[in-house]
Amino acid sequence: MKRNVSKILAIVIALALALSIAAISAFAVEYTAVNGGQTSFNKEFVVPATANVPDVDFEFTINPGTAVPLGPDNEVEILAGPVVTDDTTGEITAPTIGKAEFDGNSSTTADANDSTKKIAVDGVTVDLTGITFTQPGVYRYVITEQPNEYNGIKDDENAVRYLDLFVFPDEQNPSVLKVTPSMRTVDQNSNFKKTYNETTGLWEYTYEEDITDKSDGYKNELETVDLELSKKITGNQADMTKKFKYTLVLEDVNPGTYKVEVTGTNVVVTDATSEDYSNVQADAETGAYTITINETTVDTEGKYTCYFYLTNGEKVTVKDLNKGYAYTVSEAAEDYVSTQGIDNEGTENDYLDDLTNSNVIAPLTKVGFTNTRTGVIPTGVIITVAPFAIGILVFGAIMLYVVNRRRRAVY
Numbered sequence: 349m350k351r352n353v354s355k356i357l358a359i360v361i362a363l364a365l366a367l368s369i370a371a372i373s374a375f376a377v378e379y380t381a382v383n384g385g386q387t388s389f390n391k392e393f394v395v396p397a398t399a400n401v402p403d404v405d406f407e408f409t410i411n412p413g414t415a416v417p418l419g420p421d422n423e424v425e426i427l428a429g430p431v432v433t434d435d436t437t438g439e440i441t442a443p444t445i446g447k448a449e450f451d452g453n454s455s456t457t458a459d460a461n462d463s464t465k466k467i468a469v470d471g472v473t474v475d476l477t478g479i480t481f482t483q484p485g486v487y488r489y490v491i492t493e494q495p496n497e498y499n500g501i502k503d504d505e506n507a508v509r510y511l512d513l514f515v516f517p518d519e520q521n522p523s524v525l526k527v528t529p530s531m532r533t534v535d536q537n538s539n540f541k542k543t544y545n546e547t548t549g550l551w552e553y554t555y556e557e558d559i560t561d562k563s564d565g566y567k568n569e570l571e572t573v574d575l576e577l578s579k580k581i582t583g584n585q586a587d588m589t590k591k592f593k594y595t596l597v598l599e600d601v602n603p604g605t606y607k608v609e610v611t612g613t614n615v616v617v618t619d620a621t622s623e624d625y626s627n628v629q630a631d632a633e634t635g636a637y638t639i640t641i642n643e644t645t646v647d648t649e650g651k652y653t654c655y656f657y658l659t660n661g662e663k664v665t666v667k668d669l670n671k672g673y674a675y676t677v678s679e680a681a682e683d684y685v686s687t688q689g690i691d692n693e694g695t696e697n698d699y700l701d702d703l704t705n706s707n708v709i710a711p712l713t714k715v716g717f718t719n720t721r722t723g724v725i726p727t728g729v730i731i732t733v734a735p736f737a738i739g740i741l742v743f744g745a746i747m748l749y750v751v752n753r754r755r756r757a758v759y
Contacts, residue, residue, distance in 0.1 A: 367465030376547070380481065380524045382544070384443065384476025384513060387529040388564035389568075391448035393468045394459060396572050399668035401456065401468050403606030403642065406448040406568065408472060411440070413488030413510060429489040429513065432478050442478025445491065448566075452605045472530075473513065481525055487513040491531070493566055498602045504566040522548065534561045544718050572668040575675060578716035579658035580690045586721040591657040592715075593680045596666075598650045601641050601673045601743055608637040612662040625727070639666070663716075677715055684719040 395401055416426035432442040448470040459465040474491070481487070489511040496503055514528040577596065581588050615637075641652045656664050679686060 379517065380604040381480050381482045382525040382527055384479040384481065385527055386470045386473060386475050386477060388473045389531055391470050391472055391565040392565065393450050394465050394567065394569040395468065396668055397466050399572055400452045400605050401454045402602040403449050403451040404602060407493065407494045408445050408447065409492050410445045410474065411490050412442055413490045422606050424486050426486045426488050428599060429487040430479055443474060443476040443489065446473040448472050458552055481515045484516050484525065487515060499600050500571045500671030502569045502571065504568060506533055509533060509563055531563050532561050533563045543658065571671045573671055574665055574667050574712045575669060575676060576665040576712060576714045577656065578663035578690055578714065579660060580716065581660035582718060584723040585723045588660045591659045591717060594656040594658060595653065595678050596656065597651050597653050597676045599674045601652060602670045603642045605638050605640045606669065607667040608639055609665045609667060610637065613658065615656055615658065615662065615664055679717050681719055684721045687718045690716040690718050
């Protein structure tokens with residue numbers, strides 16, 4: 349009896365050992381390693397349809413995500429994305445992420461939802477070729493857009509995206525891993541389920557196509573305002589065709605090229621030292637010019653200075669300046685009396701008299717000067733001399749008459 353028990357026990361142990369070896373072999377599949385490759389997402393930059401795209405960049409960071417344990421019904425757990433760091437600095441060297449870059453040459457398309465806007469798009473590359481994957485799973489990275497340093501640009505409402513790398517066996521070749529990236533806006537489960545296939549001895553992964561929070565990138569928007577300068581000349585001794593020099597100082601303006609609309613000719617001066625029209629742009633047909641603001645055209649305080657020559661009834665409008673800019677405007681009044689602001693008899697075109705305004709947010713700011721020159725015209729000289737002149741003429745006529753009568757009497 350003891351021998352039979354011993355035999356049965358030996359058989360059970362052997363079966364258990366065999367099953368354990370089978371289980372180990374099922375889990376100890378060797379996959380062909382694969383690197384993360386490259387993926388990308390879009391940065392959309394929405395600007396007014398009338399504006400040039402400013403010279404701005406948007407930057408991002410990428411870091412490992414937080415692990416999420418196995419979910420219900422064998423939903424695949426999420427693993428923190430692996431990284432490679434520099435041994436000296438500890439900085440992440442892989443994966444790396446690029447930046448979105450825009451300038452006046454960026455191509456744009458009309459905004460299908462708003463005819464007053466247009467959209468420029470730039471792709472941002474995520475390089476994961478320095479990361480190697482040897483086991484299946486969902487690996488998560490967190491991408492964060494850094495706050496932009498520009499005025500008048502609204503960041504995306506959600507600065508964070510979750511980049512999931514689905515690293516699973518290739519359907520055609522189960523021993524080879526395949527990487528599929530997917531970007532989302534929320535930190536949730538993986539939407540993958542796994543089932544063990546007893547026939548192949550491999551885990552099979554099923555993707556549930558019910559993700560409603562997929563994302564293909566970020567969207568930022570530029571808000572702009574216009575600045576209009578105008579001139580009025582009055583007075584009985586004023587020269588109504590005389591041009592006065594305006595000095596406009598702009599600061600906190602994003603780098604880029606800005607349109608300038610004018611109503612007259614010989615208006616825009618490009619040379620800061622010019623006191624005449626030798627360096628004046630003239631384009632009577634379009635009446636439009638541009639000014640370029642960048643690190644080479646601003647002073648050490650970041651201020652840009654431009655000059656305009658305006659006469660009575662003329663105006664100049666700098667278009668699509670970013671909200672939050674500041675301006676100061678002054679003029680050379682010469683021997684005219686200069687008054688801040690322009691009175692247009694209470695019409696909607698009245699101009700403000702605030703010539704220095706920081707963080708402008710109104711859609712349109714109007715400023716200007718009224719230049720006056722008056723004096724007394726010496727018309728009274730004629731009135732004073734006239735009676736004497738008339739008296740002399742009458743006296744002369746009488747004397748001629750008397751002389752003529754005497755002559756006739758002699759004959």
